[in-house]
Amino acid sequence: MVPTAMTIIDNDVAEAVQKLFSIDRLTIGLLLIVIALLFAVFGWMNWLQRRYSDTVDPAMIRVFNRRIVAWLTIYILLGLTVFLGPLTTLCFFLGVSFWALREFVTMAPTRRADHRTLFWVFFVFVPLQYILAAYSGDRRWFIAFAVLIPVYGSLFIAARIAFAGEAQRFLERTAKIQFGLLICIYALSHAPALLYLDLIYYDAASGEYRPWEQTNSRLLFFLVLMVQLSDLLQFFWDRLYGRNLIAAPINATKSWEGLVGAALCCGAAGLILQWLTGITPFTTYGAAIMGMVISLMAISGTMTMSAIKRDRGVSDYGTLVQGHAGVLDRIDAICFAAPIFYHLTRFFLGAAVAG
Amino acid sequence: MNQSQKLTSAILAITAKLLSGATVRWRGSEPDECQRVYFANHTSHLDALVLWSGLPRQLRAITRPVAAADYWSAGRVRRYVASCFNALLIDRHDISVRNSPIDIMLREIGNKFSLIVFPEGSRSVTGELQTFKSGLYYLAKKRPDLELMPVYLDNLNRILPRGEVLPVPLLSCITIGAPIWLHQGEGKDEFLERARQAVLQLKEEQ
Incomplete structure (x- = not known):
């Protein structure tokens, strides 16, 4: 039979429906339980705050609530990953990494001479690490993913700062930027990279x-x-x-x-x-x-x-920048x-x- | 302003906000449509744009950053950008009694617009606050009804320092303080120092 437009659409729909039912029901189920629990705690905390407003420290509740909201976001996003594929999660973690590095560098004062090094860090190493994370399932690319920042990144940062020509506090400045890149970008990129592992x-x-x-x-x-x-x-x-x-x-x-x-x-x-x-x-x-x-x-x-x-x-x-969490x-x-x-x-x- | 300028202006404001990650804090004042002069420390080419985009949208439409004509009218792109954020361009090299920048500013703002000025005159290299040029004093003297708002811009010198072209997207902070006015019989130097201290105080408060 010659496939007509209609049958093609039918096949697509059938495939989508099949995909929807073959999703990882266990993960979704557990996610829903955790999300429900978090909502329950959130509601309970707010009730506690209203009921015992004079004895419960409101600052503690606020800290707790903010934490719960952050967790909820992550779980809801994890749920979406099951439907939309790993790229969504990867992009989310890229955003988080980028913002965390902004906070880190803002807090750790750098010098004028470090400006161009920082530009490289933000606009080359950050996206590159996450692109490599998306290919880290492949053996060859995995090695690139694993060494980009510890090898290329840390040597580059030291050399680029030297090229900028300011010797004052050289080791300290190098270490600051290397550490920020290692923690905020390299370490965190391993979370979405889990999605690309090939396991037994x-x-x-x-x-x-x-x-x-x-x-x-x-x-x-x-x-x-x-x-x-x-x-x-x-x-x-x-x-x-x-x-x-x-x-x-x-x-x-x-x-x-x-x-x-x-x-x-x-x-x-x-x-x-x-x-x-x-x-x-x-x-x-x-x-x-x-x-x-x-x-x-x-x-x-x-x-x-x-x-x-x-x-x-x-x-x-x-507290560095009020209003941001x-x-x-x-x-x-x-x-x-x-x-x-x-x-x-x-x-x-x-x-x-x-x- | 035509449609494309309005669109560019909105895009500029969003880009500036994203790039500078700016938090805006009003300390002892609130956003208001009355005529004001925001005066801030100057360390980066981004200063005017970031402060302007940190204001609420209704205020952006009636606030004009005063900018150097030699920089902002060089080239078609800069000129277009300047027109989008409604910059008031002042020629720093052609200042005379007849061509007084203060008179130009007062004529341009009429009784509707607010201004953003950088009384240090040029960008500070070290990040320290330099002494103020006298323009602010004459503005206050000729238009005593204007609210003079001290503003401290933090960290923008690290986002785009003097002499760099490419910005690094760190986080910054805009602190807007309580308005000051020229006191009765206050001298020029006295007033300028008081205005400078008002900015410095915002720096220490954070």
Whole structure:
């Protein structure tokens, strides 16, 4: 039969419908649960504020609410990724990275002579890193993605500043820009790069590795969920059992009890989630270890960014420019967790492992 | 203004906002359509454009940045851009009693427009606030009804420093303070120093 315009359209529609029903229902289901929970907490917080307006500190509620709104945005975006493909998420993270770097460089004073170096950083290295992230599923491009900023970027920055001809505080200026690029761009770009990984999983029934055929949004979902869970758990552990502060001059609330408690709880959460739903390609214990690693990295990120803030004498990146929410404050934990999670996953379950 | 100028003007305002990431803070004053002179520190070619685009849209339509004719009328693109943000071009080299910039400004604003001026005269190299030129004093003297609004522009010298062509999109901050007026019997130097201090105070407050 000769395909007419009508049948072509019919096929397209049928395909779209089929695609809609073959979507990753588990991820969407879990996302919806998390989003509903967040909305519930949001409503509860506002109710608390109205009901006990004289006893509850409104500033704390405001901080909490802002955090929840940021999380909601990320989850809703993750949901969209399942429908619209990984490019949407990649562009979102590119925007976040770009804004975080603006905040970082604004806060870390650079000198006149660094202007052109910064121009290169913002307009060449930032987009290039994210373009490479989109091709990081390919082995050859993966290497370019992994070394662009640590190798080309850091050498270029040092050389370009030298070429600009101002020797004062050379090492300090170089380090500032390199660090900003490493944290805000390089580290964060590993979160959307998860979507392009080609993975295998250990099939316990047959005792061998098989290609993992689920959508990679699950990995990103797992990462984001664990980072935020760790954030939340630390908050409660610190409040309830925090006795020994890790480093009081850096951060006045983070305690050893919070660190251990949050890491253990995240491990347990990873274990239970994997056992109940099998959402990740990890084994049950693998998921538990990943949960712990993510939690420890998240705390490390928060502590590192606190150190920078203390050094610069600001309490929040948001206070630099009033009215903006302070993107860097929201992403410090995920910036540290994403590259480690990515590389561990790739090391143990990258498709090349099975050969 | 024709349609294309209006469109370009809107695009310019959005671009300037995106590029400068500017937060606008009104300290001790509110946006208002009364006639005002916004006077600010000057460190970058972007200053006039960013301050202008930081104002609400209704105010942008009636606010004219005073800009150097030698820069803004060189070339067709710059001239067009200047016409879109309604710049009032003053020739810095051809100043005489008969061709007084103050008279030109007062004639141009009539009783409708507000002005954006940079009383330091030229862009500061170091970022420090230089002494003010006397123009602001004569404006205040001839039109005592104008509200003189001190403005401090922070970080624009890092976004586009003197001598650079390509901007780096950092974040900046515009602080607009409470209006000042010329006091009865106040001398020129005294007034100019007071105006300068008003800008400096906004810098310290943030």
